[in-house]
Amino acid sequence: MSLLVVGSVALDSVETPFGRIENALGGSAVYFGVAGSLLHPVQMVGVVGRDYPMAELQRLAKRGLDLRGVTVADGESFRWAGKYGFDLSTRDTLETRLGVFANFRPVIPPEFRDAEYVFLGNIDPELQLEVLEQVHQPKMVACDTMNYWIQGKRTALMKLLERVDTLLVNDSEVRELSGDWHIHRAARWVLNHGPKHVVVKKGEHGAVLVEKDRIFYAPAFPLVVMVDPTGAGDSFAGGFMAHLARTGDLSDANLRLAMVYGSAMGSFAVERFSVGRFEEITLADVVARVRAHYDLVHFDLEPAASDAGRV
Amino acid sequence: MSLLVVGSVALDSVETPFGRIENALGGSAVYFGVAGSLLHPVQMVGVVGRDYPMAELQRLAKRGLDLRGVTVADGESFRWAGKYGFDLSTRDTLETRLGVFANFRPVIPPEFRDAEYVFLGNIDPELQLEVLEQVHQPKMVACDTMNYWIQGKRTALMKLLERVDTLLVNDSEVRELSGDWHIHRAARWVLNHGPKHVVVKKGEHGAVLVEKDRIFYAPAFPLVVMVDPTGAGDSFAGGFMAHLARTGDLSDANLRLAMVYGSAMGSFAVERFSVGRFEEITLADVVARVRAHYDLVHFDLEPAASDAGRV
Numbered sequence: 107m108s109l110l111v112v113g114s115v116a117l118d119s120v121e122t123p124f125g126r127i128e129n130a131l132g133g134s135a136v137y138f139g140v141a142g143s144l145l146h147p148v149q150m151v152g153v154v155g156r157d158y159p160m161a162e163l164q165r166l167a168k169r170g171l172d173l174r175g176v177t178v179a180d181g182e183s184f185r186w187a188g189k190y191g192f193d194l195s196t197r198d199t200l201e202t203r204l205g206v207f208a209n210f211r212p213v214i215p216p217e218f219r220d221a222e223y224v225f226l227g228n229i230d231p232e233l234q235l236e237v238l239e240q241v242h243q244p245k246m247v248a249c250d251t252m253n254y255w256i257q258g259k260r261t262a263l264m265k266l267l268e269r270v271d272t273l274l275v276n277d278s279e280v281r282e283l284s285g286d287w288h289i290h291r292a293a294r295w296v297l298n299h300g301p302k303h304v305v306v307k308k309g310e311h312g313a314v315l316v317e318k319d320r321i322f323y324a325p326a327f328p329l330v331v332m333v334d335p336t337g338a339g340d341s342f343a344g345g346f347m348a349h350l351a352r353t354g355d356l357s358d359a360n361l362r363l364a365m366v367y368g369s370a371m372g373s374f375a376v377e378r379f380s381v382g383r384f385e386e387i388t389l390a391d392v393v394a395r396v397r398a399h400y401d402l403v404h405f406d407l408e409p410a411a412s413d414a415g416r417v
Numbered sequence: 418m419s420l421l422v423v424g425s426v427a428l429d430s431v432e433t434p435f436g437r438i439e440n441a442l443g444g445s446a447v448y449f450g451v452a453g454s455l456l457h458p459v460q461m462v463g464v465v466g467r468d469y470p471m472a473e474l475q476r477l478a479k480r481g482l483d484l485r486g487v488t489v490a491d492g493e494s495f496r497w498a499g500k501y502g503f504d505l506s507t508r509d510t511l512e513t514r515l516g517v518f519a520n521f522r523p524v525i526p527p528e529f530r531d532a533e534y535v536f537l538g539n540i541d542p543e544l545q546l547e548v549l550e551q552v553h554q555p556k557m558v559a560c561d562t563m564n565y566w567i568q569g570k571r572t573a574l575m576k577l578l579e580r581v582d583t584l585l586v587n588d589s590e591v592r593e594l595s596g597d598w599h600i601h602r603a604a605r606w607v608l609n610h611g612p613k614h615v616v617v618k619k620g621e622h623g624a625v626l627v628e629k630d631r632i633f634y635a636p637a638f639p640l641v642v643m644v645d646p647t648g649a650g651d652s653f654a655g656g657f658m659a660h661l662a663r664t665g666d667l668s669d670a671n672l673r674l675a676m677v678y679g680s681a682m683g684s685f686a687v688e689r690f691s692v693g694r695f696e697e698i699t700l701a702d703v704v705a706r707v708r709a710h711y712d713l714v715h716f717d718l719e720p721a722a723s724d725a726g727r728v
Contacts, residue, residue, distance in 0.1 A: 320712065323636045325636060359720035362715075362716035363717065403714040405674050409670035
């Protein structure tokens with residue numbers, strides 16, 4: 107089933123304790139698209155300036171990223187620069203230059219308007235609502251947001267929530283949105299305002315899927331190599347949504363598996379700067395990590411029964 | 418199979434954002450014993466002063482805690498006072514008065530010396546070694562320790578590690594012990610110095626079982642009520658060891674289930690001050706929480722196959 111992402115397409119300059127990179131491919135739509143297209147074709151909508159290295163993006167697109175919705179506008183591309191602390195869990199934003207992203211008004215190409223799975227990356231909720239006016243009858247809509255919109259565009263955000271199936275946010279965002287520090291109560295607050303599913307991303311502490319009657323917890327995969335956490339959340343969203351789109355199955359069981367595909371993609375993202383890791387891996391590597399995640403958490407409620415001969 | 422714990426028996430005064438309690442039952446052996454005896458009888462060795470409320474301890478012991486190894490000595494009982502911060506993840510020690518615990522030399526009663534499962538609570542590693550001289554042929558020995566001994570009694574601690582099967586510590590302890598900030602590498606360092614299993618407790622972020630070839634991750638159970646984290650780690654150890662002792666099964670599959678019993682006990686511990694929650698619950702409550710943990714993390718690698726008719 108067709109999968110559409112609308113979000114930022116940026117150039118990131120990042121410094122971590124393990125190195126630095128300048129003007130590398132970044133932005134929510136890029137991480138989502140590059141990760142997601144390992145599983146399923148992704149249609150991307152965004153805007154870049156004339157300075158954007160489109161050849162690089164096109165090289166990454168060969169795996170199934172449809173760039174017909176990426177507009178090239180007069181002006182500079184969106185640039186973000188940040189520096190991470192020792193443990194990679196805190197970061198300072200050094201620079202944000204919106205460039206052409208400041209005037210971004212998403213236009214969904216006619217050939218993308220039948221998209222059945224839609225991910226609204228972290229942009230102004232008024233623009234997220236404009237996207238929903240342009241797509242015809244999506245089977246499932248998910249969105250991200252951030253503290254800036256929670257504070258500045260709350261009315262539009264609450265209107266958006268009524269129209270989305272799934273909210274994917276990080277722990278500080280769901281706390282700020284709900285006004286409740288307790289993450290599970292905060293997620294339930296969101297469930298009372300529209301979405302059927304809330305995914306709370308907690309970085310190195312994993313992610314939680316909260317539904318009306320059930321909670322599913324996916325720990326972050328234990329990594330030996332951690333280089334740059336930028337884009338892990340959007341890569342998570344890419345894996346989550348692409349798994350749903352390729353299976354067309356919104357059962358609780360499949361949403362859980364989608365969480366694990368999301369978690370796998372998030373873990374790959376942090377192993378290199380920018381989207382570098384996704385260029386090195388194939389679907390087989392993703393499936394292997396999903397199986398490793400299975401082994402990481404699974405246990406048998408009655409192991410003695412299965413081991414009866416040995417005990 | 419018989420289960421022995423040696424550790425502190427204390428009176429705790431605790432203040433958290435949710436209230437305070439004075440001179441309540443505490444100490445590693447108490448939390449371990451009260452939690453563990455919900456699953457399996459526990460033999461306890463420790464020392465108290467003449468001021469200890471033995472009647473309270475005896476009331477709790479009715480479920481299967483054998484107190485014949487608890488010595489009453491002249492002097493004051495070990496007292497600890499602490500205050501927790503807003504999010505319950507940091508605490509200040511306000512007072513530590515060792516009292517009779519300062520001269521504690523564990524004497525294992527003859528009727529406990531055949532113990533097959535032994536837990537050495539957090540005491541001087543030289544005393545932990547003395548316990549091992551007194552028990553005959555344990556099937557499995559686990560120990561805890563703390564930063565104080567890692568810094569001050571490293572030689573004895575390393576000697577102890579060669580003789581234990583399982584080390585249960587928290588994340589900061591395994592980092593300090595190994596000199597490696599990366600928890601999984603730190604745990605592997607420990608595996609190279611004696612133990613076959615390392616359990617790293619990460620508080621609200623769960624616990625990890627690290628073995629030579631496998632890792633198992635048990636998230637902390639998502640709680641609505643959190644009152645006092647004191648003793649959660651020792652309660653974890655009580656559930657972990659008591660499950661192993663009652664099943665007599667040290668297979669990898671059963672160690673995983675033991676982690677979940679440990680996690681369940683740790684989660685109950687934080688729901689009330691002192692050991693209060695364990696007085697309210699029965700084995701059925703523990704099993705229900707273990708099943709809830711199963712539902713929290715389990716997923717199917719091929720849900721579409723099982724849901725094939727519906728997709």
